[in-house]
Amino acid sequence: MSARFLILCSLILTLFSCAEPQVKLLSPSIIPAPQSLQVNAGHFTINEETTLSNNDDFTASYNFLNNFLEHATDRTWKTEYSETNSIILEYDDSISSKEGYSIESNEHNITIKASTDAGAFYAVQSLLQLMPADHNNTTEIHIPAVTIKDEPRFKYRGMHLDVSRHMYDVDFIKKYINAMAMLKMNNFHWHLTDDQGWRIEIKKYPRLQEVAAYRDSTLLGHYNDTPHQYDGKKYGGFYTQEEVREVIAFAKARHINVIPEIEMPGHAQAAIAAYPELGCTGENVQVAMKWGVFEDIYCPSEETFTFLENVLDEVMELFPSKYIHIGGDEAPKTQWKTSDVAQQVIKENGLKDEHELQSYFIQRMEKYLNSKGRQIIGWDEILEGGLAPNATVMSWRGTNGAVEAAKARHDVIMTPTSHAYFDYYQSENDDEPLAIGGFLPLEKVYNFNPIPKELSDEEAIHVLGVQGNVWTEYMTTSEQVEYMAFPRMLAMSEVAWSVDENKNYDSFINRVEYFHKRLDAMDINYANHLYEIEGTLNEDQAYELSTKTIGKQIRFTTDGSEPDSSSTVYESPFPFTADMTLKAQVFDDDEPLGRLFTQELLYHKGVGATISINKEPHNSYPGSGASGLINGIKGSDSRYGDSEWLGFWGDDIEIEITFKEPVLISEIELRFYNAPGQWIYAPEEFSFYSRFESGVLVADKILFKNEFQSSLVDFKYEFGKYNKGYKSRNVKFIIPNYGIIPDGNQGAGNKAWTFIDEIIIK
Known part of the structure; x- marks a missing residue:
């Protein structure tokens, strides 16, 4: 696709004909962007005489197009070949890609060519x-x-x-799948079981429907809010096998494969609540009422394996998918360590430890599924203790799992939290609906490169593709699911479909702006952040404003008042030399669009100094880089991962700030994030050093009790008691990582994250 397409996507084509009235056509605005698109002179008009011509092999494509056109034109369509005024679906064996297609539209007809029904179906989506x-x-x-x-x-x-x-009703599941089809996505990963509810009917085990499908109460607010509060209302339900078949048939007609996920060995508390003998303790437990990771996991007994094999038999009878997802993530080993059954399995099979026991568990289930002609997918924890021979890995904890698996010649699906978790916040606005945490704006999704740089071309072949994930702890309604999924699903579709040279974020944004009308027509409750403003402090200590949509103005004030049509138009960066309250808004002529942008800028003694950190922040959470720690801008008080928070995974960090001229310091404020539910722990201690202009070095160690009651740890350090009027040349902080997350907590056994924000020097 040439640069011409990127320009055309933002223009209006006006076509004239001496024989008919003027016709105005919008430029092609296809998502995901096609590999090659050329706009020609003229146009095709669908009218009351237009017919359909169908290749017999293209049944699903023809049915979809015919149903769409009958609804759009309110008439019955004839299926017959015509050399003019026809939409033709034609088989072409020269198209080697099974999902490839071509479209040729001119004043006479529209011709779709493909070598499979799938290719023809995707052509239909582009045509629509x-x-x-x-x-x-x-x-x-x-x-x-x-x-x-x-x-x-x-x-x-x-x-x-x-x-x-x-849980969401079948009509919404179909709506979700229909939107996927429009965007040429071909795999729906249906997460059906977890600690908080079992959602698929298994006829052999009725207590899964009677007990495991319902919890007595649900957590209110965020997991990190303490003490936990609950709503006291019974919640739950399940999909009958007939409903599952209905969903699968609906998806199949749209060339979408449905992959069921039956979690094991962890995330099994709901099942154990129904059948306590599946656990290691034999004790009665409840279906989980809050989010997180729980120690009740399947015990590796013969009774458990028989149960899971029987469950999977019914699942496989329903789902024709080659892949069955068996979870494999976040499986605490605490109960296995004290279980006679688990320890006996370890001994009898010559296993080294509980990690190898998990590998044994996964490999045993894989062998069973392989014997039925199926293959497993698991989250990247299935790598621990040795990977099952034919397993496909979903890499979610970054890209390391993908690299390890691909180098071992295992297939990989890329779905890292940093770019693919749509339960993260998508805007820094304070009025965004409650989410799990993190920050994943549309642009970051769009710029995701699914091929890790560590892989050779030969190894990269094992990267099958990408997936966006929607975890619903904080999505109580289908409207909330839509708000979190759209338009980020649009960006992920282009990551999955379009080659890098055809991707351009400015073009994408312009297409998304038009695409909103299509989402409106589908009654999808999408998030619209296109008219939001981004602000950054550049290397010259000047503040920059930008917005992604073209043809609009930004108006702003710096005194805290709200901008209107008479406020200053932003044209270039302006200096940051004093405290200010910046407010800005996008305007189309005199009409304000989108939300008001507000930014407090605090001018302190660290602004403009030189800063260095011994470790680079994790590439998933770089914030604004090291300089962002002293740029006068605080990150969000309620979420990590935005443009100001820097994230470090398992690293001890040393931060040194050197002033242009020695300064007299009275107070230093440090900001850490603390969210154990997201594996983020504020440090238990840090050390502080400063060298005065006289050459004297002062040092101190600060100890935390680490009993934080909120996500934000805002620590003020009184320095005036040390300096006695002497000015400091520099300050240095040594901040140890929390270490390995202990058993019983989310992420147990993994390295903890450290998130740090603005260091304010007064």
Whole structure:
């Protein structure tokens, strides 16, 4: 796709004909971007005489297109070949990609060519996006003359939905799948079981429906809010096997494979609540009422394996998917360490420890599924203790798992938290709905490169594709799911389908702006952050404002008043030399758009100094880099991972700030994030050093009790008692990482994260 396409996506094409009235056509605005798109002179008009011509092999594509056109034009369509005024679906064996296609539209007809029904189906999705979003019940639909040749970059293009924490009706599941189909995604990962609820009917085990499907109460607010509060209302439900079949048939008609996830050996508390003998303690437990990781996991007994094999038999009878997802993540080993059964399995099978026991557990289930002609997918923890021979790995804890698996010639699906977890906040606005934490804006999703740089070309072949994940702890309604998934699903679809040279974020944003009309027509409750403003402090200590949409103005004030049509128009960065309250808004002529941008800037003695850190922040959470710790801008008080918080995974860090001229310091404030539910721990201590202009070095060690009652740890350090009027040349902080997360906590056994924000020097 040439640069011409990127320009065309933001223009209006006006086509004239001496024989008919003027016709205005929107430029092609297809998501995901095709590999090649050329706009030609002229257009095709769908009218009351237009017919369909179908290749017999393209049944699903034809049915989908026919149903769409009948609804759009309110008439029955004829299926017959015609050399003019026809939409033709034609088999072409020269198209080597099974999901590839071509479209040729001109004034006479529209010809779709593909070698499979899947390719023809994706051509239909592109064709529908060439039509106006508001086309219903119109006598004529004008489509620009184009030549499109297209095929996907990755063969696995997925979206996930967790229905265990909160459940949604079948109509919404279909709506979600329909949106995936529009975006040419082909795998729906249905997370059906977890600690908080079992959502699929298993006829052999009725207590899964009677007990495991319902919890007595649900956590209110955020997991990090203490003490925990609950709503006291019974919650739950499950999908009948008939409903599951209905969903699978709906997805199949859209060339979407449905992958069920049945969690094991961890995230099994709901199942153990129904059948206590599946656990290691034999004690009665409740279906979990709060979020997190729980120590009650399946005991590796023969009774457990028989139960899981029987469950999977019913699952496989329902789901034709080659892949069955067996979870494998966040499985605490505490109960296995004290279980006679678990220890006996370790001894009998010559296993080294509980990690190898988990590998044994996964490999045993894999062998069973392989014997039935199926393959497993598991989260990247299945690498621990040795990977099952034929397993595919979903890499979620960053990219290390993907690299390890691909180098061992195992297939990989990329779904790291940093770029693929749509339960993270997508805007820094304070009025965003409650989310689990983190920060994943649209642009970061779009810029995700699924091929880790550590892989050779040969190893990269094992990266099957990408997946966006929607975990629903804080999504009580389907409208909230839509708000968190859209438009980030649009960005992920382009990551999955379009090659790098065809990707351009400015073009994408312009297409998304138009695509909103299509989402409106589908009654999708998308998040609209296109008219938001981003602010950054540059290397010259000047503040920059930007917005992604073109043809708009930014107006701003620095005195705390709200901008209006008479406020200053932003044209270039302005200096930051004193405290200010900046407010800005996007305007289209005199009309304000989007939300008001507000930024408090605190001018302190560290601003403009030189700063160094002995470790680079993790590439998933770089914040604004080292200089962001002294730029006068605080990160969010309620979420980590935004443009100001720096994240370090397992690293002890040393931070040194050197002033241009010695300064007299009275107080230093440090800000840490503390969210054990997200593996983030404020340090238990840190050391502080400063050298005075006289050469004297002062040092101190600060100890925390680490009994933090909120996510924000804001520590003020009184320095005036040391300096006695002497000015400091520099300050240095040594901040140890918390270490390994202890048993019983989320992420047990993993390294903890350290998140640090502004260091304020007064």
